[in-house]
Structure formats: C-alpha cells, structure tokens
Amino acid sequence: MKLKASTAIAGALSTLLLATPLSAEALSQWSDGANKTAITEFVTSVTTEGSEHYLTAANRVAVFDNDGTLWTEKPAYTEVVFALSQVKAMAADHPEWQTQEPFSIILEKGLGSLREIGLRGAIVALTAVYAELDEEEFNTRAKAFLNSKHLKGERSNIDTTYAPMVELVNYLRANDFEIYIVSGGTNGFLRVLSETAYGVSPRNVIGSALATEVVAEGDNVTVKKLPKLAYMNNDETKVLNILRTIGSRPTIVVGNSDGDLPMISHALKGDGPHLGLLIQHDDETRESAYDRGAKEAIAAAAPEGDNFLLVSMMKDFASIWKP
Amino acid sequence: MKLKASTAIAGALSTLLLATPLSAEALSQWSDGANKTAITEFVTSVTTEGSEHYLTAANRVAVFDNDGTLWTEKPAYTEVVFALSQVKAMAADHPEWQTQEPFSIILEKGLGSLREIGLRGAIVALTAVYAELDEEEFNTRAKAFLNSKHLKGERSNIDTTYAPMVELVNYLRANDFEIYIVSGGTNGFLRVLSETAYGVSPRNVIGSALATEVVAEGDNVTVKKLPKLAYMNNDETKVLNILRTIGSRPTIVVGNSDGDLPMISHALKGDGPHLGLLIQHDDETRESAYDRGAKEAIAAAAPEGDNFLLVSMMKDFASIWKP
Numbered sequence: 001m002k003l004k005a006s007t008a009i010a011g012a013l014s015t016l017l018l019a020t021p022l023s024a025e026a027l028s029q030w031s032d033g034a035n036k037t038a039i040t041e042f043v044t045s046v047t048t049e050g051s052e053h054y055l056t057a058a059n060r061v062a063v064f065d066n067d068g069t070l071w072t073e074k075p076a077y078t079e080v081v082f083a084l085s086q087v088k089a090m091a092a093d094h095p096e097w098q099t100q101e102p103f104s105i106i107l108e109k110g111l112g113s114l115r116e117i118g119l120r121g122a123i124v125a126l127t128a129v130y131a132e133l134d135e136e137e138f139n140t141r142a143k144a145f146l147n148s149k150h151l152k153g154e155r156s157n158i159d160t161t162y163a164p165m166v167e168l169v170n171y172l173r174a175n176d177f178e179i180y181i182v183s184g185g186t187n188g189f190l191r192v193l194s195e196t197a198y199g200v201s202p203r204n205v206i207g208s209a210l211a212t213e214v215v216a217e218g219d220n221v222t223v224k225k226l227p228k229l230a231y232m233n234n235d236e237t238k239v240l241n242i243l244r245t246i247g248s249r250p251t252i253v254v255g256n257s258d259g260d261l262p263m264i265s266h267a268l269k270g271d272g273p274h275l276g277l278l279i280q281h282d283d284e285t286r287e288s289a290y291d292r293g294a295k296e297a298i299a300a301a302a303p304e305g306d307n308f309l310l311v312s313m314m315k316d317f318a319s320i321w322k323p
Numbered sequence: 324m325k326l327k328a329s330t331a332i333a334g335a336l337s338t339l340l341l342a343t344p345l346s347a348e349a350l351s352q353w354s355d356g357a358n359k360t361a362i363t364e365f366v367t368s369v370t371t372e373g374s375e376h377y378l379t380a381a382n383r384v385a386v387f388d389n390d391g392t393l394w395t396e397k398p399a400y401t402e403v404v405f406a407l408s409q410v411k412a413m414a415a416d417h418p419e420w421q422t423q424e425p426f427s428i429i430l431e432k433g434l435g436s437l438r439e440i441g442l443r444g445a446i447v448a449l450t451a452v453y454a455e456l457d458e459e460e461f462n463t464r465a466k467a468f469l470n471s472k473h474l475k476g477e478r479s480n481i482d483t484t485y486a487p488m489v490e491l492v493n494y495l496r497a498n499d500f501e502i503y504i505v506s507g508g509t510n511g512f513l514r515v516l517s518e519t520a521y522g523v524s525p526r527n528v529i530g531s532a533l534a535t536e537v538v539a540e541g542d543n544v545t546v547k548k549l550p551k552l553a554y555m556n557n558d559e560t561k562v563l564n565i566l567r568t569i570g571s572r573p574t575i576v577v578g579n580s581d582g583d584l585p586m587i588s589h590a591l592k593g594d595g596p597h598l599g600l601l602i603q604h605d606d607e608t609r610e611s612a613y614d615r616g617a618k619e620a621i622a623a624a625a626p627e628g629d630n631f632l633l634v635s636m637m638k639d640f641a642s643i644w645k646p
Contacts, residue, residue, distance in 0.1 A: 058518075058524065061526070178526070187567065187570060191570045195381075201381065202570045202571070203384070203501070203568070203569050203570060205570065209567055212563060212566070214559035214560075214562045214563050214585070215559070216558065216559050216562075216584070216585040216588065216589075218623070219584070219588040219591075219625060219626040219627070220588070220592075221559070221562060221585045221588045221589040221592065223562060223563075223566060223589070235539065236537035236538070236539050236544070237537075239537045239539075239544060239546065240535060240537050240546075243535070243546060244510065244532055245526070245568060246526050247510060247514045247525045247526060247528065248525070261539070261542070262537070262539040262544045265539065265542040265543070265544045266537075266539075266544040266546070268542075269543075269544065300541070302542060303542040304542070
C-alpha cells in the first residue's frame with residue numbers, strides 16, 4: 001500500500017485513458033510477437049479493475065534472477081570476476097596465498113583459473129576476501145569495479161544489463177508491481193548495484209548470504225563476517241527464501257537457467273494469475289548462444305501451460321544492450 | 324524510491340507549510356514531555372532538507388518489535404494463546420496427544436499449562452499444529468482467532484494494539500519511513516495481522532521461521548512445513564535477520580525487552596542519525612507493571628546517549644488502547 005491518493009488517482013486516470021497503447025509502447029525494446037503480446041496482455045489483465053484476474057497493487061510482485069536474466073553472465077559471473085580481482089589486489093597482504101589453493105591458481109592464471117577451481121573454488125576465494133572487508137571498504141571496491149570496463153571491453157560492468165529486461169522492470173514498476181532481485185549473487189554485492197542498475201531498493205534484494213557471527217556483550221553488538229556462505233541462493237533455496245522474505249508466490253517470476261526453474265514452477269502452481277519467463281541465450285551474433293545444449297533438459301523440467309514463456313533473445317529482443 | 328513526482332511535490336509542500344505543527348499534532352496519543360519532543364525533533368531533523376542529519380526517503384527505515392511493543396503480550400504471547408487453542412481444536416484427530424507431553428498438559432490445563440511446559444513446550448505444540456495446516460487453513464483459523472475476544476475480555480485480539488504505538492507507526496509512515504515488524508512471532512502469523520493492525524505489508528515482516536523442506540521434481544515443487552523452527556527471531560538473531568533482509572542498520576528501532584536490545588544497540592552504533600526506543604511496562608493501573616524487576620538489568624545493558632529513549636507507558640502514553 002505505497003501509493004498516496006493523488007498518485008493512485010493519476011494512475012487510474014492514465015490507465016483509463018492510455019492503457020493499451022501505453023502498454024504496447026512501453027516494451028519498445030521487445031520485438032512484436034507472441035511473447036510481447038502475452039506479457040502486455042497478462043499485465044493488462046491483472047491491472048484492469050473488473051478483470052477476472054485483477055490484482056490490487058498490494059498483491060503485484062515480480063521477482064527477477066540477475067545473472068543471465070537482467071545482465072550478462074559471460075565470460076564469467078560478474079561477481080566472480082570482481083572477487084578474483086580482489087584476490088589479486090589483496091595478495092600482497094597474504095604471502096600464504098602464493099602456495100595455498102585456490103588462491104595460488106587464481107594468482108597465476110587469473111580468470112583462466114576458473115576451469116580448474118570451478119565455482120566451488122571461486123566461492124572459497126570470494127568468501128575469504130569478503131570476510132576481510134568492512135562494509136564501507138567493500139562498497140567502495142565494488143562500486144569502482146562496477147564502473148570499470150567489462151572484460152569484453154565495450155561498456156562498464158554496471159552497463160552490461162539487457163535493455164529489454166531493464167525496460168520490463170520499469171514497465172512492471174510503472175504498473176505498480178513491487179520488484180525483487182532473487183539471485184545467486186551475494187546480498188552485499190547485489191545491494192551495491194540494484195538501485196543504480198534497476199531502480200530496485202537494496203532492501204528488495206534476496207541473494208546468497210555470507211555466514212556471520214553476531215555477538216552481543218552489553219550494548220556492544222558486533223557482526224563478524226565469516227569466510228563461508230550461510231547459503232547459496234539457487235534452485236530450491238530460491239523458493240525457500242522467497243517464501244521467508246516475501247511470504248507468498250510472486251505474480252511474475254523471471255529467470256534464465258535450471259537454477260531458476262524451481263521458483264518459476266512453484267509460483268505457477270499457485271492460485272490466481274501467475275506468469276513465468278525463461279530467457280534463452282540463443283543469439284550467437286548479438287550475444288552468445290551458450291544454453292542451446294541445455295534447452296531440451298530445461299524444456300523437459302519446465303512447467304507447461306500458457307502462463308510459461310520461453311523468451312528468445314534472438315527473436316524477442318529488438319535490442320540487447322543499452323544504447 | 325517509491326514516491327512519484329506528484330506525491331513528492333505534495334510532501335515537500337506540506338513539509339514547508341506544516342512541518343512543526345503537524346509533527347507535534349501527529350502524536351496526540353502521547354503525553355507532552357521530553358520523549359515526545361525527542362521523537363518529533365528527531366523525525367523533523369532527518370526529514371528536513373538541508374538539516375545536518377537529513378536522510379532521503381529511500382534511507383528512512385523503522386523497525387518495531389511486536390509483542391509488548393505494538394500490542395499486548397499479557398497474560399501470554401497472543402500467538403501462543405492461538406497455538407494452544409489449536410491444540411484443543413485438533414485434539415480429536417490426535418488421540419496420542421492425550422498421553423504425549425506437552426500436548427497432554429495443554430489439553431488438561433489450557434493456558435495454565437504454560438508455567439509447566441514453558442515457552443519451549445509451547446513452541447513444540449505450535450510447530451506441530453502449524454506443520455499440519457496448509458496456508459489457506461492456517462490463515463482462516465488465525466483470522467478467526469484474531470477477531471475473537473482477547474482473554475481479558477474487553478476487546479478482540481487484533482484490537483489489543485497500543486494506540487500511541489500505532490500512531491507512531493502512522494506518523495513515521497507519513498514521514499516516508501519504510502516500516503518493518505521484527506518479532507519473535509512466526510512469519511505466518513505476523514503476515515495475517517500486519518496489514519490490518521499496522522498497515523504494514525506482509526512482505527515487511529521479519530519473524531521466526533518454521534523449518535521447511537522444499538523438493539523439486541521436474542516442474543513439481545512442493546514446500547513441506549516441518550514441526551520445528553528454523554530459527555527463533557530474538558536477541559542476536561534479530562540483528563542477523565535485519566542485516567540479511569534490510570541490509571543496513573535501521574534509522575529507528577523500537578522494542579520493549581532485553582531480546583530487543585541487541586538490535587537497538589547495533590543500530591545506534593552505526594554512522595548517521597539513529598534513534599532507539601525501549602517501551603517500559605510500568606503502568607499498573609491502565610495495563611500492568613510487569614517489567615519493573617528487569618529495569619535495572621535492561622538499563623545496565625542498554626545503550627547510552629541521547630539517541631536512546633526509555634519510554635514510560637505510565638508517563639508518556641496519553642492513552643493505552645484504541646478508543
């Protein structure tokens with residue numbers, strides 16, 4: 001219930017006067033086609049008073065995965081690239097890393113180490129460097145990294161968002177959806193970028209959590225970050241954390257990988273109107289076509305029904321990147 | 324960033340025109356005195372552009388404990404009374420409860436069992452009955468209970484809120500604070516009452532969580548409630564869950580017991596303006612004076628400084644209950 005009367009009246013008026021043309025125009029970065037039509041028709045149906053599927057603004061919630069859904073995850077998860085860069089930046093204070101895996105491999109091979117150490121090794125490094133940085137220092141370094149050039153060199157990391165997806169976030173927000181980011185990235189990193197990249201409050205971030213130890217002695221309460229994850233927010237854990245934090249199945253759930261399918265499937269099985277979107281990386285020319293092999297596996301596990309859309313970046317995205 | 328332009332302009336105008344008189348008038352359920360003045364002066368200082376302590380609306384967050392802070396917790400936690408009532412209601416389906424503790428004691432002695440089974444036994448019973456009820460059934464029963472008469476008989480359970488505290492919540496919301504309930508009560512129970520009692524979205528609830536098991540098989544994702552708590556949201560756990568969910572120290576933290584002191588102390592140690600309030604149950608005539616004995620212990624552990632206020636229900640509350 002975040003609207004005040006004047007805004008609510010203005011919103012109602014603009015809905016009356018402009019609903020369909022505005023909705024269609026709002027997704028100008030999307031190619032005309034069945035998916036764009038399905039999205040705008042769904043949003044119109046849940047926002048039109050008197051419609052069978054009408055939802056009050058208080059009941060409109062959309063959740064988005066981040067990596068590969070809202071921004072690029074290639075050549076590696078952006079947060080992992082950041083964490084590896086910090087291993088290098090902090091190596092002088094850690095002579096022991098020269099002989100200690102996975103740090104020694106990272107220092108020798110940089111991003112090339114990922115094939116060897118895997119995501120598991122990357123998380124060991126990530127949690128080790130995060131546990132050493134207080135909040136202010138972490139935020140300063142993360143912001144500097146986000147404003148630095150992405151590995152592919154054409155834009156800064158913070159600008160590797162997909163224009164049609166940022167447009168979709170804005171379109172849903174304009175239709176009074178509350179937006180959450182539900183990502184495998186860590187809360188700390190996501191909170192540095194959510195407002196700048198998507199206009200999403202740092203409080204509407206549901207990510208992986210670093211383990212912490214809270215000690216209260218009298219009025220001295222200290223929170224110590226530990227070099228490990230409390231949980232990795234992926235697969236079933238996304239469902240669990242959505243239910244704990246939001247408390248109900250979101251109206252719209254958007255992801256791009258098998259790790260997003262549980263939260264999509266769970267939402268679609270709920271009562272009332274729900275829409276699930278799975279973004280497919282199938283555009284070899286403009287981005288890359290890396291999930292083609294997984295397509296059949298995903299299709300087999302994906303929910304059936306006309307409220308689940310497979311979105312093709314090649315066919316449905318009029319543009320990929322911010323201009 | 325939840326304000327639209329028209330609301331922001333209206334807000335700015337009303338601040339310019341009405342700031343001090345409106346602020347003072349807004350807490351009409353509070354007695355004039357140092358605490359009321361400190362609260363309104365604090366809010367004025369963080370909401371007045373150009374003030375040394377000015378915070379943008381996006382950075383104004385207030386968290387409130389529930390039991391004993393926003394509504395009564397006597398003669399027992401309202402949620403515990405609800406849970407025990409459900410043991411009775413479901414006993415016919417559980418012949419084994421007749422001989423199994425703590426159920427047998429609850430069935431024999433009702434609320435009187437609490438002295439014997441303690442909070443620990445009550446939680447065993449609560450989690451057992453909660454795990455059996457699906458969301459719809461749980462919500463129906465909880466709503467019926469909330470609308471039924473409180474044990475003291477004068478009003479329904481949902482109306483056992485403290486008028487000055489509900490007024491404070493509304494006053495902060497009108498000053499663009501985002502409000503969270505941070506309670507030892509369970510998420511499920513709090514979400515049934517937060518909007519009705521306080522105008523707080525069920526998504527802005529941080530409570531104790533029932534343990535769950537999420538199983539995904541293909542597109543069939545099931546969430547099974549287990550008869551135990553994942554965590555009890557009290558003491559240091561309140562700090563942990565505030566940092567996970569909100570991600571930063573709230574501007575204003577309000578509680579009433581030693582279980583609230585860690586979150587108050589932690590917030591007050593942060594940079595920037597913070598205010599902590601501890602509600603003292605010292606009004607034997609209009610409510611009860613049950614925390615008198617603990618006052619010294621709390622005072623010893625409580626944070627020092629002029630941004631921590633001990634609020635006396637006897638002296639600071641012009642009224643206690645809703646009219």
